Amino acid sequence: MKVKEAELQKIDTMASIQQDLDNYRRQIAKGYLTDEQVVNKLMMEAYDRMKQEVHVAHIVIAVPNTSNDTTAAYARIDSVYKALTKGKADFAAVAKSVSDDKGTKDNGGDVGYITSLQTIYAFENAAYNTPVGKISEPFRTQLGYHIVKVLDKRAAQGEVKVAQVLIEVKKSQGDEGVSQARKRVDSVQADLKKGVSFDDIVAKYSDDRFTKKDNGVMPAFGVGKMDAAFEKAAFGLKNPGDVSAPVQTDYGFHIIKLISKTTLKPYDSLKTYLTRKVNNDGRAQVAKEAFFNKIKSKNGFKEYQANIDEVINQMAAIPDTGKNANKLDANTFKGMTKPVFTLGGTNYTQADFVAYADRLTNGRFSGPKKAVGNDLYKLFVTATVNDIEEHRLAETQPEFKALMTEYKDGIMLFELMDRSVWGKASKDTTGLKKFYESHKDNYKWDPGFVGSVYRFRDEEQMKKGTELMKKSTSDEDILKQMNKASVPDAALIQKGHFEFSKFNEVPQSAIKSKSTTQPIKNADGSYIVVKADEVFTAPTPKSMNDARGYVIAEYQDYLEKEWNAEMRKKYPVKVEEGTFKTMVK
Known part of the structure; x- marks a missing residue:
């Protein structure tokens, strides 16, 4: 019923709503403007190549x-x-x-x-x-x-999982660094021959801080991921537990232990991975272009090259210097009405193209103008084809239609509720005041005090602050005199109405009307002082201004209930008993 009311108020025709819908349509349409058959073919191609x-x-x-x-x-x-x-x-x-x-x-x-x-x-x-x-x-x-x-x-050799001991070569030490590293490698090999466990050797010798805590174990990898020498040695190991001879790379010397080897997984188990990869690399453009060409063909796309050249030549004639340097003004091209292409039975003119280019470039047209003009024309064709297909997706894709309907209903309901409840509650000052007066007893302060709470950074600042307070220095001047660039947080002052139920930093018994408490030291070394103008031992009414947030919230609830009742009366619900009974059997 709320959606029906929103449509009755023509909320769906508002420019802001239409703009939101267009933005959302473009956003979610991207996932649909591709050729699924081509995507599947590219996924299979990728998998076959992985072999x-x-x-x-x-x-x-x-x-x-x-x-x-x-x-x-x-x-x-x-x-x-x-x-x-x-x-x-x-x-x-x-x-x-x-x-x-x-x-x-x-x-x-x-x-x-x-x-x-x-x-x-x-x-x-x-x-x-x-x-x-x-x-x-x-x-x-x-x-x-x-x-x-x-x-x-x-x-394909699949993937290997290995552990390593890395003996780093300190390049700053030149040949001496290599010599020292080789001595440590010799020690590693000696320990291996003695039967010392690989894990213990990693803990004792490895310089790889990323894998040392995991006994030197590295994530599984395939070809093309590691240094060629490291990769060759790792894949050269035959059986789990085999350990390589020392391998030198730019990082230093590696002693590698094979943990496991795995072959290429079946296609079905890699389908999610393949889908993500294909949709995020150069293959995605292949699928999009296939879809794009299919849409052009289906809609009778036809270009008029002479007319395209004519308008781009006119654009290229825009001066590079002077008052109108590099300025593209679509108004000066309005008379160019020849078609640049036909799509879906509609002619798109030279003027349409320049208007698009003007919007896209904000009227700035510089660089090699013919080349830029041709690039802009290609973008114009793409945008036009995509726009036509985006608006047809609701007819051809049920899921897309459902998403668009859900979003449209949501933004219409938000606007309707803002008009009828939320916005009205904050803007209707007369109604808000009347509601407050009728429910004044609901808005009260708990027992507490009105005054100021002073917080000082440390004992030194507390002494400075309390001296200024004794001189009846204004709070503004206290802050100005104490908070310098060198000590920006020397003092902090909070003014207002404080409730004892929420303020327990100073004992309630210490706070008296028209008096100042003794400084109290906090655990972090800071100090707090309370200056109370008036103490209230019983609940006291809140002013309209003090209670405004609560009043607006409750007034919104009141308005929403009233509005819902009005909607139910305006759009009565009728239950078809026969149909209902068949649903609950």
Whole structure:
């Protein structure tokens, strides 16, 4: 009945309600604007790839984040690619010379073994789609332009769980640091030969503060997660309990003990993991683009390239200097009414596009204008297609419709209750005062006092404060004189009506009307002093101002009961007895 009343008052047509609904629709629609069939296909692709590990090396030519011109970077990678594919250069040597990946260039670009869902999707595709011994064509990621060489492919080794003893090498000590570390490694090996338990050796020698408390045990890991030398040694152990020879990495020397090995889990047990990963990496864009193209096709999407070029050329003519420098004003494009595309039988014009671009950029249009214009046009198409599909989701997705209905009803009811009860209770001063007068006996102070409570940081500040009080210094001046930058919390003063039931820091018997208590020391070394203007031994009425919060709350309850009764009278409920009886059998 409340929803019906909200609709009768046309609350659902309010601009603020419509805006809230649009925002919520866009927010929850994201999960529906994807092609589930494509997602499932990508999940299966990822799982199938997890059965294989690929040993890759790569060369990357970085493209700075601030650069709009990628031509030079592409020309460099293309030149490298052609030289390598013609056999005129060695991949590792070229990687050491030109690659911008500082982590791998010194190793000839060697990344090690990788498996699915570990790298950027484009990189993974290149690794899995390129035969062993071959080099991929150049491809782009957010890091720059890459080429990949596949060195080996093998069946997945699964995951290992190991414990380690880490003997750290102190690099600041140079060769001496390495020598000292080797001596400690020798001691570890000697203890192992004596039969000392691995746990005891970890406790005695390991420098890994993260795993030492857990007997050196590390979380399980697969390929591509650890230093290559460490990984090779760990996966080289055959049986639980086997211990490796010392392995040197940039961290120091490691002695590794195998705890367990696990193979790839079945698809069904990894489905939740695969869903999360696929929806949060580059694959998600593949599914969204598939859905996007399907919606365009279903709605007869057609572009008019000449009209697109015309309006973007006009936008590109906006001056870079002067009074209107880089200013995009949609009003100056209103006469451009040619369609840029048709969707669902509707023409979207050049002016529509510029109006969208104006809103999105706040009228600021700078940079390489043609390129920016083309990017804005793509965003306009995406936004338009998504908007159409978002508004159709209620027809095609029952769950989406239920969520939207629930949210709409909720915000309408909130607005209705605010109008009829909550807002009215605080704004209706006449009604509020009348309610207070009728229920005055409900609002009383417990026995207590009116006055001031002084809190001093320590004995020194207490003495200063009480001296000022004896001189009848005002509270404001006491605070001003005592609270300096060097001692900001020397004194704190609270004024008001205090109830003994809630204030027990000073004995009630010590508080007298028109008198000041002796300072009382607290456990933390601070002091408290009470200056009482008047003491009340019996409950006393609260003024309207003192009781305002309680009065508003109870007035709201009163108004809500009255309003609910009015709603029940306006919208009587009729129970269909026959139907009801069939439900409760």
